[in-house]
Amino acid sequence: MKFIKDDFLWGGATSASQIEGAYNIDGKSLTLLEMKEFKPLKDRTNNHFKITDKKEFLKSIENKDGLHYPKRFGIDFYNRYKEDITLFKEAGMNVYRMSVAWARIFPNGDDQKPNKKGLNFYKNVLNECKEKNIKVMVTMSHFDIPYSIVEKYGGWLNRKTIDLFLKYAETLFIEFGEMVDYWLPFNEINMATWSTETGIGVFESTFKTKNERENASYQGLHNQFIAQAKVIELGKKLCPLAKFGCMVANITTYSLNCNPINEIENLTRQQKTRWFFYDVVARGKYPTYIKRYFEEENINIKMEKDDLEILEKNVVDFISFSYYMSATVAVEEGEQTAGNLIFGGKNPYLKASEWGWQIDPIGLRITLNELWDRYQKPLFIAENGIGVLETLNENNTVDDDYRIEYLSEHFKQINEAIKDGVDVFGYTMWTPIDVVSASTNEMSKRYGMIYVDYDDYHNGTGNRFKKKSFDWFQNFMKTKEL
Ligand code: BG6
Numbered sequence: 001m002k003f004i005k006d007d008f009l010w011g012g013a014t015s016a017s018q019i020e021g022a023y024n025i026d027g028k029s030l031t032l033l034e035m036k037e038f039k040p041l042k043d044r045t046n047n048h049f050k051i052t053d054k055k056e057f058l059k060s061i062e063n064k065d066g067l068h069y070p071k072r073f074g075i076d077f078y079n080r081y082k083e084d085i086t087l088f089k090e091a092g093m094n095v096y097r098m099s100v101a102w103a104r105i106f107p108n109g110d111d112q113k114p115n116k117k118g119l120n121f122y123k124n125v126l127n128e129c130k131e132k133n134i135k136v137m138v139t140m141s142h143f144d145i146p147y148s149i150v151e152k153y154g155g156w157l158n159r160k161t162i163d164l165f166l167k168y169a170e171t172l173f174i175e176f177g178e179m180v181d182y183w184l185p186f187n188e189i190n191m192a193t194w195s196t197e198t199g200i201g202v203f204e205s206t207f208k209t210k211n212e213r214e215n216a217s218y219q220g221l222h223n224q225f226i227a228q229a230k231v232i233e234l235g236k237k238l239c240p241l242a243k244f245g246c247m248v249a250n251i252t253t254y255s256l257n258c259n260p261i262n263e264i265e266n267l268t269r270q271q272k273t274r275w276f277f278y279d280v281v282a283r284g285k286y287p288t289y290i291k292r293y294f295e296e297e298n299i300n301i302k303m304e305k306d307d308l309e310i311l312e313k314n315v316v317d318f319i320s321f322s323y324y325m326s327a328t329v330a331v332e333e334g335e336q337t338a339g340n341l342i343f344g345g346k347n348p349y350l351k352a353s354e355w356g357w358q359i360d361p362i363g364l365r366i367t368l369n370e371l372w373d374r375y376q377k378p379l380f381i382a383e384n385g386i387g388v389l390e391t392l393n394e395n396n397t398v399d400d401d402y403r404i405e406y407l408s409e410h411f412k413q414i415n416e417a418i419k420d421g422v423d424v425f426g427y428t429m430w431t432p433i434d435v436v437s438a439s440t441n442e443m444s445k446r447y448g449m450i451y452v453d454y455d456d457y458h459n460g461t462g463n464r465f466k467k468k469s470f471d472w473f474q475n476f477m478k479t480k481e482l
Pocket of ligand 1: 015018187188249322340341383387430436437438439440445
């Protein structure tokens with residue numbers, strides 16, 4: 001099968017905290033993510049953003065017990081970025097989605113001036129991409145809120161954080177504007193409702209009731225919606241040629257069966273975990289179903305008088321999303337399994353990864369069609385891939401036929417969606433190179449087509465090795481044959 005769209009963007013995505021390392025080098029400050037210790041998993045399919053006590057986070061600052069914090073080390077991209085971008089080019093990538101660490105640019109959150117050394121690092125990375133003719137999509141905040149903002153301002157619960165973020169965004173526009181093609185203010189903006197630490201920089205262990213937690217997560221999220229809208233407004237003035245998008249973790253679920261009570265359960269679940277976020281940022285309005293939910297659950301969001309107008313006037317140019325898996329929903333829950341951000345019902349028709357994420361390429365075609373029908377905005381698949389336990393074989397490679405199958409089956413479904421008439425313009429795999437896992441902190445959950453020689457404790461040479469999927473992708477970029 002030939003992939004039919006010629007000007008489609010193909011590439012890979014990473015995030016600063018999962019690759020850079022150099023957590024305290026050249027003026028960078030700590031982020032909340034770098035304060036979460038590595039704990040080996042007992043059960044891989046039952047592990048998800050486990051709540052860490054606030055005291056444990058704080059103890060990590062001095063780290064008297066010598067614990068391991070994987071996101072402080074990443075894969076040493078800070079020093080090896082040239083080698084990595086050269087490999088990305090060699091694989092045939094024509095777009096790279098990367099993120100900037102806020103804590104490298106404004107280490108104290110409210111500094112008067114940006115940190116020059118931090119700016120220089122990203123200028124070098126962006127120049128490297130420009131020289132190699134790789135387009136760039138930049139995420140401004142990929143879960144990595146600086147701890148300084150958590151400590152001084154209470155994270156995204158405070159409206160002052162909107163101003164800090166706006167100043168950070170303005171700096172990025174001024175400094176990097178000419179080198180960036182696409183901007184995403186937030187990664188997976190729906191994270192706020194799953195993990196308040198990772199989503200909005202507020203410690204989970206401080207909430208006393210479910211209602212207190214829900215109020216906080218929706219308030220922090222509202223403040224992020226406003227921040228995103230204001231960033232788009234500013235970006236359109238400062239970078240008129242760039243495009244501005246959202247990024248949502250797309251959790252596609254199916255009703256377990258055709259019983260209407262399960263269908264309606266699935267619909268309301270989809271509204272809460274998926275549509276709500278797209279509706280606000282693409283239609284510019286809080287949808288009626290969420291207003292009903294807020295009323296019934298006693299959730300009260302504090303808004304300023306022109307907030308709704310700001311949202312309405314500054315919707316996104318395009319929609320980007322992550323898609324890894326799907327799950328089922330039923331009123332009486334059956335067997336559950338892990339997935340990206342969620343636990344969901346098992347689907348008897350699907351196989352799952354070692355972490356329980358259910359592999360569903362056709363779900364991607366369904367998702368693309370749904371999003372296109374609903375919003376009529378260009379779509380971009382910002383993350384998709386499979387995490388696997390892997391070791392190098394005697395030829396210093398990994399024969400990752402399962403990854404080739406995963407990728408090619410998803411590519412085929414993108415092709416089908418394009419034939420359906422969906423306007424989808426690009427795809428960045430998660431990830432071109434092995435990185436530290438966002439949810440589990442493991443290095444051993446490997447997604448890359450490039451193997452990185454570090455273990456879960458950052459032991460190893462850090463050397464890079466091409467897997468079989470690297471050659472497969474390279475060939476696909478030449479032939480567009482699937
Ligand atoms: C997405 C995140 O949720 O999923 C990435 O944007 C993350 O940062 C990816 O790495 C895969 O999840 P995990 O937990 O397997 O690393």
